[in-house]
Every structure is written in structure tokens, then in C-alpha cells.
Amino acid sequence: MEKNNKKTRRKFLDKGLKLGLVSAIGGIGLAKLSSKLSANTNNESGETLELMTTDGTLIKVDSSEVVEVEHTQDHDKKYNVREGMPNRKFVMVVDLARCKNALVCQSACNKHHYITGDNAWIKIYKMQESKDTAPYFMPTTCQHCDHPPCVTVCPVDATFKRRDGLVLIDNERCIGCRFCMAACPYSTRVFNWNEPDQGDITLNMDMYQHEYLSPEYAGMPSLKGTVDKCDFCPHFVKNNELPKCVEVCPNNVFYFGDKYEDVVSNSDETVRLSELLEERAGYRLMEGLGTEPSVYYLPPKDRLVDFEEALKNYKEFESVEKPES
């Protein structure tokens, strides 16, 4: 009996102690919380601010609630390479009236992407629809179609379409069947028939390995037995720079921009995309195929240069200059 009593008493003491401890901690916590809450209500300024949320609705917030947060520098850069930059839709406009066949875009692109084959990614075609219509020069890049036939036929998802409009190639996955090249009506794709001899880039490979072995830097490096093409230079675009061809063109032929923002710019000016297309009667290549390209063309009206003069620069059989050996 006595033993039993002792046990129960001990149990009671034990429980009581624990309960006391818990309530004490809880009490302190509650007190702190309530003091914080009361402090907040006490500090209410009475002033309210009108703010707009990211989805566009207006809200009212007390000014004391507004706290400055650190600005994230890399907000735009953190995205899945296969999904693309959020809330962007990249487009290009090519003003045929300004093209003098200077070939600066082509050679800059060749150099920048270490193109060593015989087929440049940017082509400047000598065009003439029929005998009686005017001849003109037409630069083409990858059209980055919204309904890309190349992506449809790729058996391994090596070439893919991103939400920001870009069509890119994963050269680590491509099996070299070349079906995408057969499917592309713009003949924009280039194949690495042999081991590309990219000179200094292969020397510096170790250095580039981590940063550049990505579909966002086409040609860096080019891989034997896989397909390459113009990538719209996302490695520049994500740093708010223009693609190489747009930047270097001496005649401001190329505009590059964002369709959602409705602006495109060349290295000189920034203009409204919709206005430019409207005023200058923009069109796209082979609209009838339903590929929905991201590249618009402005007709070669009131050309800046005489066709014959531009013809001097024209090389029928060469688009990549070979180093003299």
C-alpha cells in the first residue's frame, strides 16, 4: 500500500513538473506573440498604398506592411534550359530594304559560333521570284517556328521548342538521323559530317566545359554526327544583349525583341513590333506551310543600295571563309 502511494505521488509530481514547464514556455511564447501583434497594431500608420500584383489586380496595403527586399539579380536566368525564359517570346524582324549583302552578319556568326564547315547558319540568298520582279538579298536565320516541323519528326527529343519561342538542339542527345533537316522547309540546318576542327575552342574546352556545354550555346562545341543551326543567341539574350547578327549588322537590317512586350530593337533604335509590321507590311516566309515562324520580313521596297552593287559581294559557292593555308 505504502509502495503504491509513493508511486502515484511520484507520478503526480513528474506530470505536474512537465505540465508546468510546458505551460511556462507556452506562456512566454504567447506573451511574445501578443506583444508583437499589439506592437504591429500600435504602429499602424493609417496610410495605405495602392499596389499592383503580378497578375494585374490592384490591392491596397498599409504602408507599414511594405518592406524592401533584396533585388534578385538572376531572376531571369534561373529557368529550365528546355523550357526557356519565363514570360518571353522572342521574335526577329529582317528589313530587306536595308540589306546590302555586306555579309558582316554571316562572318560574325561564323566566328562567334566557331562554324568550320562549308555551310553557314546565316545565309544571304540572292532572290528573284520571277524574271520581271526585282532581285533582292534575303538573309535567313533559323525561323524558330511555333509549329516546328523539325521538332515534330525528331525521334529522341534532341531538338525541342521552348516557351520563349526558341527551337534549340541538344547535341548530346542527337542520333544523327537528319530527319529534322529533311523536314525543315527553310534549309536552315547544318550537319557535322566529320569531327569539327574548331581550333581554339577545342583547346579551351576544359575551361568552357561547365558553362557552355548547353543547347543555349550552339556550336560550343559542335559535335561530329549531330545537327547544328542558328540558336538566336540565348547566351546573349539572357544578359539583355542582342544576338550577334543583330548587333554587328552595319545597316541595321535585323531587329530582335519580345513579342509579348511588343518591342524590337536593332543596335540603333527600339520600335513597336506591331507598328513596324503594320507600317512596313511585314510578312513571314512560306506562311502557307503553317509553320508559324518567329522571323518577320519587311519587303525590299525603296532599297538603300543598288542590287548590282551588292552583287559584287555575292559568293555563290561559299558562306564560310576558310583560313588561308
Added chain:
Amino acid sequence: MRVPNQLIKDLAPKKFDKRGVIWTIFLTVIIIIGIVAYIDQLIKGQEVTNMRDYALWGIYISNFVFFVATSFVGSVTVAILRLTKNSWRTPLVRIAEIISVAAIIMAGITIMIDMARPDRLLNLFVHARLQSPITWDVVIIPTYIVLSLLLLYFPLLPDLAILKGPLEKTQPRLSKLYGKLSLKWTGSKAQKVLQEKSIRIIAIMIIPVGLLLQTIDAWLFSTTYRVGWDSSNFAPYFISGAFVAGVGALVVVIYVVRKVKKLEEYITDSHFDKLGKFLVLACLTYLYFNINEYFMPWFTAKKDEMVHLETLFTGSYAWLFWFVILGGLVVPILVLLFKKGRRPKSMFVIGILVVLGSWWKRFIIVTPTLLHPFLPIQGVPESWRHYFPSLHEWLITGATLAMAFLIITVLVRYLPVIPIQRTADEQQMLQSSKKSES
């Protein structure tokens, strides 16, 4: 249901004679040369071919299409003649099955030769995307290989059991192999019912699968926008073309096998007559689809279509085009329409013409189209505007053809090319019906 000894003696596989040995060595040498060329291609890359960014597919692909087409002979002769109960097929079906197996296996190998990164073959399964026609091919070709092998194997069971006996003393190893492969065939009623049922199921299955195979092969091309491929006519055009290629190959192989194995008693002139009618039906059907394919675009004369058609009709591919159309289709039709033309010898010559025509036909389907893209070919070396296969391509393609011949040769060497049991059964039936008549 005993099998007469004479029949076994006539139809059992025999050792190669001198010609057989020379032929096999010849094929092996060609294959080895081709393998060396292929290894060189693996090391240097596909720059050893004459394919470039415009002519991006060449004879590897057209040869692949030819193999796929030829493999159709299994579906057509075996399955269709079986289901329509055409009994004249008996001495021909096994050879048709053998050609079918050899062709579809080589099709699978040839398409891999065209892949520039065969080391990434597994990506086709790991990253497979269902909307790509290549994935459809990855599904349908193995399916067709399995069905073709089974269609060759199941009817063989009784024959393998028969062959086991006579060889027991002379070639014990081979006899044992035949015994194992015959899966303990005794010829009991239960086994026969099961075998009959299995063959029937496969014969029914292989028709839609064969049609699908040819269709998918056509869709590899017609799913693109290219002038000359973008045609709703393409699938039936390919199916009827496969009918021609397959039966043409069958005629040639049967003629050679009959001559070498002295099977004139079993494969008679009347069999050639029937095959000739079958082939002329195939050619007429194919001619019809050819007219559809070329006449309509020529009639509407769209600019791009005309550029394409002109290179075929009068341009750089004219010689090949007219050889294929006249030599590979029109002449065979004219000859085979007459009874005299369906004699074995003339059938053999026509068969060779048809097979050659079929092979080059695929070439002029694949390459000329690629050389007429929508935007003009500019800024690339002049040589990229033409295509003719390089030495590497010829050697490798030659090796794939030699490999197909080698598979056929080996199978003809070790398997009874004419079903023994079936022939015995039919002879017995014939005799008993004669008895009851008299």
C-alpha cells in the same frame, strides 16, 4: 502420312557443291570489305559519303527502303495466297519466307548504317517520342522481324523432325540440331491442330503489319513538306511498289534455287506461269500509282513540282528514271502478258530487270527531291548540288546486299526449300482422289 523416301532424298538440304562454296566465299569477301569501309566511316564520320547538307539522305536510305519493300513478299505470297487457299503456292512459300526474313533483318541493319551516331542507338528507346515516324519504324520493324521468323519457323517443324532421321549417322550434330529445333514434333493430331492454328494467326497478323510497315516507310517521306514527297498517294504507291520488288526477288531466287538444286519436278513451268501472272498484276498496280504520282503534278504544273519533274523526265536523272519506268515496269508488263513470256528463262531475265528497277526506283524517290529545296541552294560548294554515292557508300551498300544474299544462301543450304511434309500430304491427297475417281 508417311513421307516417301524419294521425296526426302529430293528435298532434303544438300551440301554445297563447288559453285556454292565459291559463291559463299565471294559474298563473305564483299561483306568483309564493306565492314572495313563501315569502320572507316565510323572513325572519320559520314564525310566519307557523298551526302551533304542538301542531299542529306542517299543510297543508305534508298537501300533501306528497297529492303523493306522486298520483305513484303512474305506477307503477300505466303499470307495472302494461304488465306485465299491458292494451293500452287506450296513449293514457293518457304523461299518467299526466307527472302522476307533476310530482307527485313537487313533493313534493320541498313537504317543503322545511316545513323551518324550509332553509339546513341539506345536514345531511340530512352527518349522515344511517339509522334516521330522514326519511332513508328522502331516499333514496326522488330515486330515484322519476329512475325516473319515465326512464319518461317512454324511450318518448318514437321520438316525438321523428318530431317532428323536420315542424318543421324552421317551428320549427328546437325541431326541433333534439327531434333532440338523441331520442338519434339511427332505429327500427332493435337500438335497438328496447334500448329495449323498458330500459322493461321500469324498469317492473318502479318498482312496488316506488312501493310503498316510499307505505309510507315512511305510516311517517313510524306510527313515532310518536300516537293516530290508531300503526296497523299505515297503509302499505296509504296505498298504496290513493295509488291513488285518482293515478287520480282522471289522469281529470281526461285529460278536460281530450282536450277542449282535441280527441283524442276517440284517447281514446274506452270508455277512460273502463275508467278508471272502474279508479277504482272503487281506491275500493273504499281504502274497505276506511278501515273498518279507523276501525271497529276505534271498536269497542274506548279512551279516547284515542274522543276522536280523536269530533272526526272529530261534532266540529270532522266536515264535512271526512264530505265526504272520502262525497264522495270513497262517492258516486264508487256512480256509477262504473253504466255511465252512467262516461261522460266524469260521470267528470270524479267525478274532481274524488275529487281534492278525496284532498287533504282528508291534512289530516284529519295535523292532528287532533296536537291530541290524551297530556298535556292546557295553558299555551299558546287559539288553539294549533285549526288552520286561515294566508294564507301557503294562498298557498304554492296555488303548489305551480300549479307542479304548470304542469309538466303545459308537458309537455303540448311533448310528444306520446299516443304517436305506438305508436299507429301498433297501428293497423297492427289493419289487418294485419283483412286476414288477410278
